[in-house]
Amino acid sequence: MNIHLPMSGLKVRPGKVLCIGRNYAAHAAEMQSDIPVAPVIFLKPPTALLGHGGEVLLPPASKDVHHEVELVVAIGKKGKNIPVSDALNHVEGYALGIDMTARDLQSEAKRCGLPWSVAKGFDTFAPLGTFTPARDISDPRRLRISLHVNGMLRQQGSVSRMLFGVDELVAYASSIFTLMPGDLMYTGTPEGVAAVEDGDRLVATGTGLQDLAVDVRRI
Secondary structure (H helix, E strand, C coil): CCEECCCCCCEECCCCEEEEECCEHHHHHHCCCCCCCCCEEEEECHHHEEECCCEEEECCCCCCEEECEEEEEEECCCECCCCHHHHHHHEEEEEEEECCEEHHHHHHHHHHCCCCHHHHCCCCCEEECCCEEHHHCCCHHHCEEEEEECCEEEEEEEHHHECCCHHHHHHHHHCCCCECCCCEEECCCCCCCEECCCCCEEEEEECCEEEEEEEEEEC
């Protein structure tokens, strides 16, 4: 899946899909997890990306796939060891995303002390909406995101409640990875995550952001 960087007009294929875990205290609590002292980063492959109007495919390997609505950041400028004060200048745009998670597989991986890659990385497990230019979002902390399943509200939250803000996340990630144009960052989910079923319709909405709608189908 290629993405369109709204200010530059470039279409690029993301090299990295960075994801942040436990970035809302209430979600950490519902998962019975400790609140982190530094951002928790994991990766999804670019092949997990799915555009608006697509189908999330529930794999035979999992019987318990959950939705996690998130604010997604697109990087527009190469950077390494970016200071927090300059981090937002590297953001090209914002979109809605859904981090699909095979919760049963993730729970087993956690129990065994193994990575989450399988639970997070199936094809179609990273639905992604259309990007709004960063210049049109004066302060990402004022954004609110929500998710409806079959018309019923499941998740809602304010980006201001993130433990680590967008600027801190970009700066921290750049201390580990060189960030490149087109790289994406899913910034964490508020509480209310729950299982999805065959035939469900997921609609993510957000302040000043374009809606993201996908359907769910078991294969």
